[in-house]
Amino acid sequence: MSNQHINPTVRPVDPFDPQEDARCLKKAMKGLGTDEKSLTNILSKRSYEQRMEINVYYKTMYGKDLQQDLQDETSGHYRDALIALVTPLPCYYAKELNDSLRGICTNEDVLIEILATLTNNQLKAVRNAYVKNYGKDLESDIIGDTSGTFRRLLVALNNAGRDESSVIDMSAVERDAKALYNAGAKRLGTDEDEFIQIFCQRSYEHLRVVFEQYKILSGKEIEQSIKSEFSGDSKECLLAIARHVLCPSLHFAKRIRGAFKLLTTKHNQLIRFIVTRSSIDMADVKIDYKTKYGHNLEKDIKKYSGGDYSKLLLALIAEN
Structure with a gap:
């Protein structure tokens, strides 16, 4: 991308x-x-x-x-x-996902990391490798091991339906920035559906400009709003998407740093x-x-x- x-x-x-x-x-x-x-x-x-x-x-x-x-x-x-x-990368990612979904504890970090950062074609190849190597459907395993908003986010990402064009339509950008503002910072409670649709469907290029417009509208960085509107794994998943959109190399620098513990x-x-x-x-x-x-x-x-x-x-x- x-x-x-x-x-x-x-x-x-x-x-x-x-x-x-x-x-x-x-x-x-x-x-x-x-x-x-x-x-x-x-x-x-x-x-x-x-x-x-x-x-x-x-x-x-x-x-x-x-x-x-x-x-x-x-x-x-x-x-x-x-x-x-x-x-082969699809098999490697499929193994990491399978390992994270097996056993008593689900490793949410791995699910977020892989599903929130791969392209549509990469995700489709991983899904195929998952079925081939483990005889199971990745979406079914995600549904069986997660719940609530987090589950819906992962299912949406796994669907691999993100727009990948690089064309930016400013009227669509302004609509999405306003929709996010109305769904979160402007109201009591959060319209989670709006966040899921925009974060999981729009192209990275489009989202980057949406986040800029969002800041103008709300006076807040998108990360600030995610942290105040969401909690737990849903929050981490939306933050991973936002950070990967804004600067993939910084996102991975932080993730590598997070892997180091004495x-x-x-x-x-x-x-x-x-x-x-x-x-x-x-x-x-x-x-x-x-x-x-x-x-x-x-x-x-x-x-x-x-x-x-x-x-x-x-x-x-x-x-x-």
Whole structure:
């Protein structure tokens, strides 16, 4: 989408020989001990499309999935990050969603993060992968595990019906800004339907201008209004959409920062953001991280991770 400024840290390598890469990866996992340095060097320096090509060659040459060999030959968070790198994105997101919907506690953060930030085509591919890999419908699982306004927001997002044109019609912008104002700040109580429709259907470009108009009308930033009109998971979901609309790289810088905790670092979250954003806008995320928190992302990665895992994450966020 045009609001996603493409400024990755992982770019396609040229010249690229997927057959040779497959051979080197196999060699790195053969015999006693694993050559982690080679695994890191290859997989952190190939674009997503190149990694998918290596997958195909690996399976053709050795009759085994690269994911399976990495699963067998590596361990811990390092293994999780390597497997994330070589998993097709729709399958990876489907797995993250399935993990977050299974068990006693639903991980609302993951649902919000994925459903609130993917394009229509990406969401459709994730839904297909979900059915294929888990034999279940994503919408049914969302309905079964969530409730109220939050459930309705997720179902609307999962429907993948967002307008993705970049044309801005100022009369439509003014109508939506007024509708949001009338649905929230101007009245007692909140007309949640209006927020759901506008936040889940309109294009990012349109929403950005709506938020500017909203501020002129109400004297409030849209984030302020969301915080005063909504609570809990609904509030977090609408905030994620608004922040992603206004500045995706700052939104993800904040989310990465939120993954760091001294004894309980959210490694799944950290891996997901670094693996996926390294191919999109990680160079911008790093700048926003430094501006917002006063020090480099590299510093926090070193502080909250270690060993080969740390080296792999650092390699992914270093411009190659």
